[in-house]
Amino acid sequence: xxxxxxxxxxxxxxxxxxxxxxxxxxxxxxxxxxxxxxxxxxxxxxxxxxxxxxxxxxxxxxxxxxxxxxxxxxxxxxxxxxxxxxxxxxxxxxxxxxxxxxxxxxxxxxxxxxxxxxxxxxxxxxxxxxxxxxxxxxxxxxxxxxxxxxxxxxxxxxxxxxxxxxxxxxxxxxxxxxxxxxxxxxxxxxxxxxxxxxxxxxxxxxxxxxxxxxxxxxxxxxxxxxxxxxxxxxxxxxxxxxxxxxxxxxxxxxxxxxxxxxxxxxxxxxxxxxxxxxxxxxxxxxxxxxxxxxxxxxxxxxxxxxxxxxxxxxxxxxxxxxxxxxxxxxxxxxxxxxxxxxxxxxxxxxxxxxxxxxxxxxxxxxxxxxxxxxxxxxxxxxxxxxxxxxxxxxxxxxxxxxxxxxxxxxxxxxxxxxxxxxxxxxxxxxxxxxxxxxxxxxxxxxxxxxxxxxxxxxxxxxxxxxxxxxxxxxxxxxxxxxxxxxxxxxxxxxxxxxxxxxxxxxxxxxxxxx
Numbered sequence: 001x002x003x004x005x006x007x008x009x010x011x012x013x014x015x016x017x018x019x020x021x022x023x024x025x026x027x028x029x030x031x032x033x034x035x036x037x038x039x040x041x042x043x044x045x046x047x048x049x050x051x052x053x054x055x056x057x058x059x060x061x062x063x064x065x066x067x068x069x070x071x072x073x074x075x076x077x078x079x080x081x082x083x084x085x086x087x088x089x090x091x092x093x094x095x096x097x098x099x100x101x102x103x104x105x106x107x108x109x110x111x112x113x114x115x116x117x118x119x120x121x122x123x124x125x126x127x128x129x130x131x132x133x134x135x136x137x138x139x140x141x142x143x144x145x146x147x148x149x150x151x152x153x154x155x156x157x158x159x160x161x162x163x164x165x166x167x168x169x170x171x172x173x174x175x176x177x178x179x180x181x182x183x184x185x186x187x188x189x190x191x192x193x194x195x196x197x198x199x200x201x202x203x204x205x206x207x208x209x210x211x212x213x214x215x216x217x218x219x220x221x222x223x224x225x226x227x228x229x230x231x232x233x234x235x236x237x238x239x240x241x242x243x244x245x246x247x248x249x250x251x252x253x254x255x256x257x258x259x260x261x262x263x264x265x266x267x268x269x270x271x272x273x274x275x276x277x278x279x280x281x282x283x284x285x286x287x288x289x290x291x292x293x294x295x296x297x298x299x300x301x302x303x304x305x306x307x308x309x310x311x312x313x314x315x316x317x318x319x320x321x322x323x324x325x326x327x328x329x330x331x332x333x334x335x336x337x338x339x340x341x342x343x344x345x346x347x348x349x350x351x352x353x354x355x356x357x358x359x360x361x362x363x364x365x366x367x368x369x370x371x372x373x374x375x376x377x378x379x380x381x382x383x384x385x386x387x388x389x390x391x392x393x394x395x396x397x398x399x400x401x402x403x404x405x406x407x408x409x410x411x412x413x414x415x416x417x418x419x420x421x422x423x424x425x426x427x428x429x430x431x432x433x434x435x436x437x438x439x440x441x442x443x444x445x446x447x448x449x450x451x452x453x454x455x456x457x458x459x460x461x462x463x464x465x466x467x468x469x470x471x472x473x474x475x476x477x478x479x480x481x482x483x484x485x486x487x488x489x490x491x492x493x494x495x496x497x498x499x500x501x502x503x504x505x506x507x508x509x510x511x512x513x514x
Contacts, residue, residue: 004182005181005182005223006018006029006032006033006069006222006223007033007073007149007181007182008182009029009225010029010030010032010033011033013029014028014029014030014031014033015028015029015030016028016029017029017227018032018222018227018228019032019062019065019222019227019228019230020227020228020229020230020246021061021062021230022059022060022061022230022231022232022233025062027062032062032065032066032069033069033147034147035062035066035142036066036069036070036073037070037145037146037147037148037149037150038141038142038145038146038147039066039067039070039141039142039145040070040073040074040150041145041146041150042140042141042142042145043070043074043076043101043141044074044150045145046100046101046125046141047100047101047125048074048076048100048101050074050075050076050152050154050176051075051076051077051176052076052077052098052100053076053077053078053079053097053098053099053100053159054067054070054071054076054077054078054079054099054100054101054102054103055079055081055093055094055097055099055101055102055103056078056079056080056081056102056103056104056210057081057083057090057102057103057104057105057108057112058080058083058103058104058105058129058209058210059083059105059107059208059232060205060208060209060230060231060232061105061129061230061232063103063105063129063138064080064209065209065218065219065222065228067103068158068209068215068219071156071157071158072155072156072181072219073149073150073153073154073155073156073181074150074152074153074154074156075152075154075155075156075176076156077097077156077157077158077159077173078156078157078158078159079093079094079097079099079158079159079160079161079171080158080160080209080210080211080215081093081094081161081210082208082210082492083104083105083107083108083208083210084492085111086111087111087112087114087115087118088114088115088118089115089169090111090112090115091114091115091116091117091118091119092168092169093161093169093171094115094116094119094121095118095119095120096168096170096171096368096369097159097161097171097368099119099121100125101125101126101127102116102121102125102126102127103127103128103129103138103141104126104127104128104129104132104135105128105129105130106128106129106130106131106132107130109128109130109132109133109134109135112126112128113126113132113133113134113135116134123135123136124136127140127141153180153181154176154178154179154180154181155176155177155178155179155180155181155183156176156181157173157174157175157176157177158212158215158216159171159172159173159174159368160172160210160212160310162310162311162367170367170368170369170370170373171367171368171369172310172311172365172366172367172368173365173366173367173368174364174365188335189216189220190217190220190221190224192316192333192334192335193250193279193281193304193306193316194279194318195221195250195278195279196224197224197225198224198225198226200247200249201221201225201226201227201249201250201278202226202227202228202229202246202247202248202249202250202276203217203218203221203222203226203227203228203229203248203249203250203251204229204231204239204242204243204246204248204250204251205217205218205228205229205230205231205251205252206231206234206239206251206252206253206257207234207252207253207254207257207495208492211284211492212310213252213283213284213308214252217251217252217281221250226249226250227246229242229246229248234257236257236260236261236263236264237264237268237272239257239261240261240264240268240269240271240272240274241272243272243273243274243276243277244272244273244274244276247276248276248277249276249277249278249279250277250278250279250280250281250302251277251279251280251281252281252282252283253280253281253282254282254283254284254285254495254496255282255284255285255286255287255288255291255495256285256431256491256495257282257495258282258287258291258292258294258295259291259424259430259431260430261295262291262294262295262298263430263453269298274298274299277299277300277302278302279302279304280295280299280302280303280304281304281305281306282303282304282305282306283305283306283307283308283329284495284496285495285496285497286399286401286417286420286421287305288420288421288424288425289326289327289421290421290424290425291424292305292322296319296322296323300319301318301319301320302319303319304316304317304318304319305317305322305329305330306329306330307329307330307397307399308358309358309383309385311358311360311365311383311385312336312358312360312365312383313332313333313336313337313338313358313359313360313383314332314333314336314358315329315330315331315332315333315336315338315396315397316330316331316333317329317330317331317396318330321396325392325394325396325398327398328392328396328397328398329397329398329399330396330397331394331395331396331397332395332397335360335361336358336359336360336361337358337359337361337382338356338357338358338359338391338395338397339356339357339358339359339382340352340353340354340355340356340357340389340390340391340397341354341355341357341379341382342354342355343355345379348390350390350391350392350393351390351391351392351393352390353388353389353390353400354388354389354390355384355386355387355388355403356384356387356388356389356397356399357379357382357383357384358382358383358384359381359382359383364381386402386403386404387399387400387401387402387403388400388401388402388403388406388415399417400415400417401415401416401417401418405417405435405499407434407435407436407444407446408436408443408444409436409439409442409443409444409445409446409477410441410442410443410477411443412477414436414446414477414478416433416434416435416446418474418478419434419446419448419470419474419478419479419480420432420433420434420448422469422470422473422474423448423450423466423469423470425469425473426465426466426469427453427456428452428453428456428462428465428466429450429451429452429453429466430451430452430453430454431450431451431489431491432448432449432450432451432489433448433449433489433497433499433502434446434447434448434449434480435447435449435499435502435503436503437503437506437507438506438507445481445482446478446479446480446481447480447481447482447483447484447506448466448470448480448482448483448484449483449484449485449486449489449502450462450466450483450484450485450486451485451486451487451488451489452485458485459485462483462485463482463483463485466480466483467479467480467483486502490502
């Protein structure tokens with residue numbers, strides 16, 4: 001039996017609490033439903049029509065979810081923008097997406113104003129939650145608008161932009177389905193992970209909603225009757241507190257969060273009850289084996305892993321799968337296919353390393369305004385984001401690294417993820433990145449950059465200790481030749497490392513082999 005989506009549920013039980021904001025405010029289904037309806041009317045009055053784009057630069061809050069629900073039922077493209085980007089980066093996305101209206105928060109008004117100016121978006125189509133010069137107040141979109149369902153309801157789409165690790169970010173655009181919004185509510189997506197409708201489930205949103213997976217998990221949870229609990233600024237102890245007090249049952253996480261939770265003092269960890277957790281699904285970055293085992297020891301078999309891309313497709317591994325096959329990111333989803341191909345696009349046998357390709361059986365996509373990239377990353381109906389890995393005889397996928405991050409030193413392939421995992425096992429390391437830097441004889445040599453853990457000072461003594469640590473765990477050709485230090489690693493809040501920001505300065509004026 002199909003679970004009715006949010007709109008039906010809200011009509012049937014408008015008093016049910018469906019949202020707890022970061023400041024503890026509780027929203028009923030009826031209130032959120034009415035806000036989404038009013039926003040559709042307001043956006044249409046502002047000039048948006050079916051197929052138009054609405055850009056949002058918002059923190060995790062009711063306004064973000066209201067915008068998502070409005071776009072979903074009015075046939076708009078919702079363009080979530082990373083609020084950590086600077087003005088020119090935001091301007092590129094606003095301009096490239098063709099956004100006709102931009103909604104932000106006064107926390108981000110400075111860079112967003114510069115971005116809107118650069119993109120040529122009129123001040124009359126800029127709105128802010130709170131007060132900021134150059135923006136109209138967000139309530140103007142809602143005030144005086146009816147709370148009734150808008151006419152001509154039709155399903156919209158989210159158009160996420162890729163992270164832009166190489167070149168400009170590109171929007172992932174899917175055709176509008178042309179169906180009523182009730183027909184697609186993402187519930188089947190959570191079924192991949194064993195997460196069921198209703199069942200007293202409470203979803204904790206502990207990463208920014210502008211991230212593809214975070215918004216998809218949250219939206220799917222809302223549509224199958226789960227309450228959402230939002231975090232705005234993530235801290236490890238606050239997450240534990242919310243799991244305990246709100247009895248959260250599932251969440252989407254990244255390995256960096258695991259690492260920082262495990263760094264809490266034992267007495268702090270013991271202070272909170274996490275037994276309500278049924279699914280702590282993690283992805284977006286490699287998870288070192290020792291970190292994964294420590295989390296399973298603490299939280300139990302709710303710790304599950306997936307591999308996917310904003311473009312679609314993916315794999316999933318339960319804790320039991322991973323314990324049987326350590327290091328796997330799982331087998332293909334029922335709605336997806338996986339393949340490992342060589343450089344000529346030919347399938348490789350089990351155990352052979354190659355480029356990982358995926359395919360979604362639910363529909364395709366195109367990179368917005370970039371036909372070349374759309375074609376270049378495909379073999380038939382399969383696409384790749386450049387990861388390297390292999391499949392075993394049972395169809396389980398094991399990732400090695402990203403192709404662009406692979407180091408070739410003296411003709412030998414070196415995979416940074418393995419070295420980063422070794423470094424993260426040292427108690428003085430809060431975060432680590434490994435990459436290749438130029439070497440006149442070898443082509444590249446291995447360099448490590450480390451964010452020291454609290455209480456550990458960067459310097460020659462720590463560098464020597466880390467090199468000695470690696471010497472005990474890694475073959476000579478894999479060991480870093482030098483160690484540098486940063487105060488904070490350049491990661492986005494979803495855990496994705498912007499390694500190019502560390503690596504590119506070494507390669508100015510030179511060409512990498514990968």
